[in-house]
Structures are given as structure tokens and as C-alpha cells.
Amino acid sequence: MSKVIVAPSLLSGDFNNLSVELTRMQNLGIKYLHFDVMDGHFVKNISFGAPILKSLRPHYDFVMDVHLMISDPLAYVKQFYEAGADIITFHLEAYDHDKIIECLNLIKSFNIKCGLSIKPNTKVEELIPYIDQLDLILVMSVEPGWGGQSFMENSLFKIKFLRDYIDEHKLNCLISVDGGINDQTGTLCKEHGVDVLVAGSYLFNKDDLEQRIILLEGN
Numbered sequence: 001m002s003k004v005i006v007a008p009s010l011l012s013g014d015f016n017n018l019s020v021e022l023t024r025m026q027n028l029g030i031k032y033l034h035f036d037v038m039d040g041h042f043v044k045n046i047s048f049g050a051p052i053l054k055s056l057r058p059h060y061d062f063v064m065d066v067h068l069m070i071s072d073p074l075a076y077v078k079q080f081y082e083a084g085a086d087i088i089t090f091h092l093e094a095y096d097h098d099k100i101i102e103c104l105n106l107i108k109s110f111n112i113k114c115g116l117s118i119k120p121n122t123k124v125e126e127l128i129p130y131i132d133q134l135d136l137i138l139v140m141s142v143e144p145g146w147g148g149q150s151f152m153e154n155s156l157f158k159i160k161f162l163r164d165y166i167d168e169h170k171l172n173c174l175i176s177v178d179g180g181i182n183d184q185t186g187t188l189c190k191e192h193g194v195d196v197l198v199a200g201s202y203l204f205n206k207d208d209l210e211q212r213i214i215l216l217e218g219n
């Protein structure tokens with residue numbers, strides 16, 4: 001298995017100790033930071049908005065990987081671009097076909113990377129009409145909205161399907177997975193062809209952080 005990208009999820013961060021944790025992660029070679037945005041409508045939880053990202057951006061060199069779990073991504077893409085997003089991913093379930101295309105085009109107009117995410121109950125085949133326009137696909141392996149949930153193994157089929165499709169069509173699109181990721185589930189995802197492991201509670205506020213990163217990254 002090749003080395004994967006590890007993207008710590010800020011949703012699990014301790015904001016009382018955040019600068020220490022993020023500096024530690026950056027010093028250990030972490031390149032991505034996953035930034036979950038929730039509006040209380042598309043998912044029941046509410047998290048943080050663009051001002052938090054803007055406050056972090058000047059202090060860290062992470063690829064800011066923004067995941068919009070919101071009902072109307074089009075209304076907020078520009079805000080998150082201006083706040084420093086490098087990748088903006090929104091949910092396929094948020095829009096119909098025409099609006100999905102419009103949102104992808106808007107993200108790309110800012111010369112940043114665009115992604116689509118699917119919930120656990122969404123068929124992976126629904127991504128096919130858009131896959132050649134994507135830089136990243138985010139497979140949710142838990143119901144979005146809360147950290148600390150258990151990994152859903154039906155996500156492995158989706159990862160394998162996407163890996164085969166992307167390789168067969170020679171596309172340049174990363175496969176990311178988010179939810180219930182630890183050393184064991186991370187290994188399963190890597191075996192099925194994932195590129196990015198989003199992990200929250202497995203990484204934040206852990207004394208053995210370096211070892212945990214090594215286990216997730218693989219060889």
C-alpha cells in the first residue's frame with residue numbers, strides 16, 4: 001500500500017488547546033486540515049464558519065480542505081475561498097444536477113480544487129456524471145454531523161468502485177473518506193484504494209500522535 005494523506009478533522013479539536021495541537025501536527029508533517037462546516041439544516045449540528053478559517057490561515061501551511069455540510073453551498077463558496085480554502089467540497093444531496101454543475105463551476109472559477117461528497121445512503125454511482133470534473137470525492141463513512149461515530153463498512157465498496165473507475169478512466173481525482181477512522185478502519189480503506197483519510201478523535205489530544213499518524217499513513 002502506498003502512503004496516504006492524513007487530514008485531521010478540526011471538528012474534534014480542543015479549541016482551548018488548538019494552536020498547540022495544530023503546530024504539533026504541522027511539525028509532524030501533516031499537510032492537510034479538514035474543516036467541517038455545518039449549518040444546522042443540512043445536518044442537525046452547527047459548527048464553524050469562514051471567520052474561523054480566516055483566523056487560522058495566516059499561521060499554518062496546511063492545505064485547507066473545506067467540507068460544506070450545508071443546504072446552500074453556492075451562497076458560501078466565495079466566503080470560504082476568501083477565507084483561505086484550498087479545496088471546497090459540498091454534498092451531492094444538496095442540489096439537483098444543474099445546481100451541482102453551477103456550484104462546481106463557481107468553485108473552479110476561483111482556481112481552487114473542487115469536490116463532491118456523498119452520505120452513507122447515497123449510491124456511489126450517482127457521482128459518475130460529475131467525476132471527470134472533480135479533484136476530490138469524499139465518501140462519508142458515518143452519518144454526517146457529529147464526530148466520534150462508528151465506521152460503516154459499506155463505505156469500502158464505494159471506495160473500491162471509485163478506485164477502479166478513476167484508474168480505468170485515468171482521472172486525476174483523490175478519494176477521501178471521513179468518519180470512524182482509526183488504524184484498523186484506515187487500513188481497510190487503504191486496502192480498497194483510498195487516497196485521503198480524515199480522522200478526528202483518533203488524532204486530537206493524543207500523547208502518541210506521531211505513532212498514530214504513522215499507522216494511518218502506511219508505507
